[in-house]
Amino acid sequence: MTDNKSVFIKTYGCQMNVYDSERMSDTLAPLGYAAADSPESADLVILNTCHIREKAAEKVYSELGRLRVMKAARAAEGRETLIAVAGCVAQAEGEEIIARAPVVDMVFGPQTYHRLPELIDRVRAGERPAATEGQAPARPKVVETEFPLDDKFDHLAAPTETAVRSRGVTAFLTVQEGCDKFCTFCVVPYTRGSEASRPVARIVEEARRLVAAGVREITLLGQNVNAYHGTDEDGRPVGLAGLLARLSELPRLARIRYTTSHPRDLDDALIAEHAGNPKLMPYLHLPVQSGSDRILAAMNRRHTAADYLDLVARIRAARPDMALSGDFIVGFPGETDADFEATMDVVRAVDYAACFSFKYSPRPGTPAATMDGQVPEAVKSERLHRLQALIEAQQTAFAERLIGRTLPVLFDKPGRLAGQIVGRSPYLQPVAVMAPSSLIGEIADVTIEAALGHSLIGSLAGEPAAARRSA
Numbered sequence: 480m481t482d483n484k485s486v487f488i489k490t491y492g493c494q495m496n497v498y499d500s501e502r503m504s505d506t507l508a509p510l511g512y513a514a515a516d517s518p519e520s521a522d523l524v525i526l527n528t529c530h531i532r533e534k535a536a537e538k539v540y541s542e543l544g545r546l547r548v549m550k551a552a553r554a555a556e557g558r559e560t561l562i563a564v565a566g567c568v569a570q571a572e573g574e575e576i577i578a579r580a581p582v583v584d585m586v587f588g589p590q591t592y593h594r595l596p597e598l599i600d601r602v603r604a605g606e607r608p609a610a611t612e613g614q615a616p617a618r619p620k621v622v623e624t625e626f627p628l629d630d631k632f633d634h635l636a637a638p639t640e641t642a643v644r645s646r647g648v649t650a651f652l653t654v655q656e657g658c659d660k661f662c663t664f665c666v667v668p669y670t671r672g673s674e675a676s677r678p679v680a681r682i683v684e685e686a687r688r689l690v691a692a693g694v695r696e697i698t699l700l701g702q703n704v705n706a707y708h709g710t711d712e713d714g715r716p717v718g719l720a721g722l723l724a725r726l727s728e729l730p731r732l733a734r735i736r737y738t739t740s741h742p743r744d745l746d747d748a749l750i751a752e753h754a755g756n757p758k759l760m761p762y763l764h765l766p767v768q769s770g771s772d773r774i775l776a777a778m779n780r781r782h783t784a785a786d787y788l789d790l791v792a793r794i795r796a797a798r799p800d801m802a803l804s805g806d807f808i809v810g811f812p813g814e815t816d817a818d819f820e821a822t823m824d825v826v827r828a829v830d831y832a833a834c835f836s837f838k839y840s841p842r843p844g845t846p847a848a849t850m851d852g853q854v855p856e857a858v859k860s861e862r863l864h865r866l867q868a869l870i871e872a873q874q875t876a877f878a879e880r881l882i883g884r885t886l887p888v889l890f891d892k893p894g895r896l897a898g899q900i901v902g903r904s905p906y907l908q909p910v911a912v913m914a915p916s917s918l919i920g921e922i923a924d925v926t927i928e929a930a931l932g933h934s935l936i937g938s939l940a941g942e943p944a945a946a947r948r949s950a
């Protein structure tokens with residue numbers, strides 16, 4: 480049964496949550512749920528949450544505070560609103576969310592999204608008798624945080640062509656989910672469960688659909704994407720390198736990326752694929768977290784700083800223009816000044832194109848949260864500040880080195896100025912160019928003229944400068 484309702488999904492955290500939110504809307508569309516522009520106009524509000532750091536989780540509770548007021552205002556106008564919390568906070572906190580925020584009707588974890596229609600029915604079925612009797616009993620709440628054995632991807636709605644068209648030129652595609660690495664700081668193995676890879680045929684089919692609808696660049700997602708180990712149509716094992724080779728056969732697919740990788744799982748086959756596959760973009764997100772072997776051991780990363788630098792050297796030998804990005808945590812329990820200096824040394828040695836860096840945030844239930852030697856907040860702040868200054872300088876220098884070079888840019892949207900369009904460089908930087916909007920969805924050579932913060936300004940290669948300016 481369908482009815483005309485609307486849903487607003489607010490997404491926090493990583494790209495996998497972005498992908499999951501899209502799949503949730505695709506799953507709700509056949510039930511009559513159109514996308515709402517704001518929570519105020521929605522019958523169902525889903526917060527797709529992130530638990531990776533304390534701040535990310537706290538944002539959810541402040542948003543729930545706002546939603547409480549909104550729900551009451553809508554109720555005064557006789558309109559019902561269902562409030563759902565999905566994602567990693569839902570998985571980690573379950574019932575506690577409802578205890579802390581009674582406005583919430585439904586809590587469901589990342590492995591249950593394919594059951595969304597049934598979960599909504601359960602909440603709504605519970606309220607119907609109350610409406611006829613005119614007496615509202617306490618609203619039934621639904622909490623689902625099981626890890627079912629069936630593959631959610633087999634049951635989640637595939638992206639429809641219309642849905643894909645409205646999403647544009649680039650798309651995410653989850654190929655692997657969960658993590659078995661158990662880094663001692665990290666909630667992911669608890670919120671996303673153990674590593675699971677989707678079969679090759681399903682991924683190729685989804686990619687084919689995306690490409691048919693106009694997608695030119697796909698980013699394969701996995702918490703530990705290079706641990707991908709699927710099976711092909713004949714039941715043979717396929718690693719990430721093999722999957723990338725298969726996807727590259729799609730003619731209109733121009734670019735492929737993947738994220739996030741663990742250094743331990745980056746094998747020679749994948750490095751060779753980078754050397755030989757021109758569709759694979761020369762940009763790799765390869766977190767190391769710390770440059771101190773002592774801290775790396777306490778983090779259970781199972782590699783040393785030298786292992787990481789050696790890996791980076793082998794990748795760059797295979798693909799000399801490879802740009803690297805990383806993640807860093809400062810103030811992990813027990814981190815001394817010397818440990819932190821070792822991190823700064825690794826950053827200097829790698830010379831990153833971009834980086835994400837965070838203060839260590841103790842996460843309930845993870846081993847590091849109860850380790851001795853928790854680092855004072857002021858020390859974390861000071862280290863983060865220094866690290867970010869170094870990273871910022873590297874990022875700016877990387878962008879400035881591109882000035883004067885000609886790069887292939889995949890255009891994906893109109894720019895802020897009239898007559899301008901924006902695309903991405905191979906290194907994931909936004910590039911703004913005065914060019915006809917008919918180039919959106921296409922790759923064109925662009926000569927880079929300036930670097931502004933983290934974005935680049937250029938002009939179509941071969942065009943005289945005056946024409947570019949007056950365009």
Ligand code: 5AD
Pocket residue numbers: 531532664665666766768806807808837838839840841842
């Ligand atoms: N505290 C701070 N940063 C963390 N990350 C993961 N867990 C924590 C934590 N407890 C960072 C790591 C990871 C990125 C996604 O988030 O750097 O690579």
Ligand code: SF4
Pocket residue numbers: 491492493494495496528529530531566567666667670671702
């Ligand atoms: Fe956040 Fe990790 Fe969950 Fe992504 S998988 S939403 S980063 S906690």
